[in-house]
Amino acid sequence: MPGTSTPTGTRATRMLGVVTLAFTVWLVVFGLVVSAEDVVQGSTVRMMYVHVPSIWVAYVAFALTAVVSAVYLSGKNRSLAWDRVAGASAEIGVLFVAISLITGSLWGRLTWGTYWVWDARLTSTAFLFITYIGYLAVRGLGGSFRQRARRSAVLALLAVLEIPLVHFSVVIWRSLHQESTVANSGTDVELDGLMLFTLFLGIVTFTMLFAWMVLHRQRALALQDAVDSHGLDLAIKQRQQEAEVR
Amino acid sequence: MEHASFIIGSYVLTFGSIGLYVAWFLRRSRSIDKFLDDKDKPWT
Numbered sequence: 001m002p003g004t005s006t007p008t009g010t011r012a013t014r015m016l017g018v019v020t021l022a023f024t025v026w027l028v029v030f031g032l033v034v035s036a037e038d039v040v041q042g043s044t045v046r047m048m049y050v051h052v053p054s055i056w057v058a059y060v061a062f063a064l065t066a067v068v069s070a071v072y073l074s075g076k077n078r079s080l081a082w083d084r085v086a087g088a089s090a091e092i093g094v095l096f097v098a099i100s101l102i103t104g105s106l107w108g109r110l111t112w113g114t115y116w117v118w119d120a121r122l123t124s125t126a127f128l129f130i131t132y133i134g135y136l137a138v139r140g141l142g143g144s145f146r147q148r149a150r151r152s153a154v155l156a157l158l159a160v161l162e163i164p165l166v167h168f169s170v171v172i173w174r175s176l177h178q179e180s181t182v183a184n185s186g187t188d189v190e191l192d193g194l195m196l197f198t199l200f201l202g203i204v205t206f207t208m209l210f211a212w213m214v215l216h217r218q219r220a221l222a223l224q225d226a227v228d229s230h231g232l233d234l235a236i237k238q239r240q241q242e243a244e245v246r
Numbered sequence: 247m248e249h250a251s252f253i254i255g256s257y258v259l260t261f262g263s264i265g266l267y268v269a270w271f272l273r274r275s276r277s278i279d280k281f282l283d284d285k286d287k288p289w290t
Contacts, residue, residue, distance in 0.1 A: 006275060006276065007275050007276060007279035008272070028261075031257070032247075032257065042248055043250075044253065050256055050260045051256070092267075095263065095264070095267055102256075102259060109252070209264065213264075216271070220271045220272070220274065223275055241280075
């Protein structure tokens, strides 16, 4: 948890964790209490402050996975640290897509009257989720660390091409899901100042949360890789420790 | 607040699932850390 001592933590991550926790509390208070209700949607607009930042973080996570995979494949720096950042980022991205799908489904039940429709945005987002589940499955296949890094990097560069498809699906196809409101100069929708601020606060908070999680998770993967590479030595050490306990 | 169960539920689900995921991998890190030396942790 943010702020506690862990083998993957440093002073910087602890500071980031504390600030992120404070921002999360701030977001919850503003999202659930302080921000105004929408003229049309009423209080259900409060779901926007977790739904939109979740898919934002998923996009960032998958983009980061692609960038570090490209760095690894380019051959300029073949450090496995890039691969671990890619794996950590994709895993966190999958979590945030799942959150976005579920919170969107709950929001859809209140505004559209149904949990799910086979709409372009919803279907393409579900496809994105399944693609990255596949990416994580490929990372779990056997072979050396180098083999894992190379095959998953290639897949990451292909999978990231889905993001524009998901994002622009509401423009390309007729969709029940609304188009972008804030990042779209073509709409006449105006967001109340406090609502806009809370949405921005959500995006900043979730981005910091993502940064904190990636830092810890990629170090956790480094520990796992170290254990896997030490193999037999560690198994013997573990058995010795177990024998001492008995 | 109208539809409070859906709204609060979506916040609980969001932060709850993040918390569970973080708790899972930090616990796992702690459990394997005792078998590793400091040289395996260049960030320390």
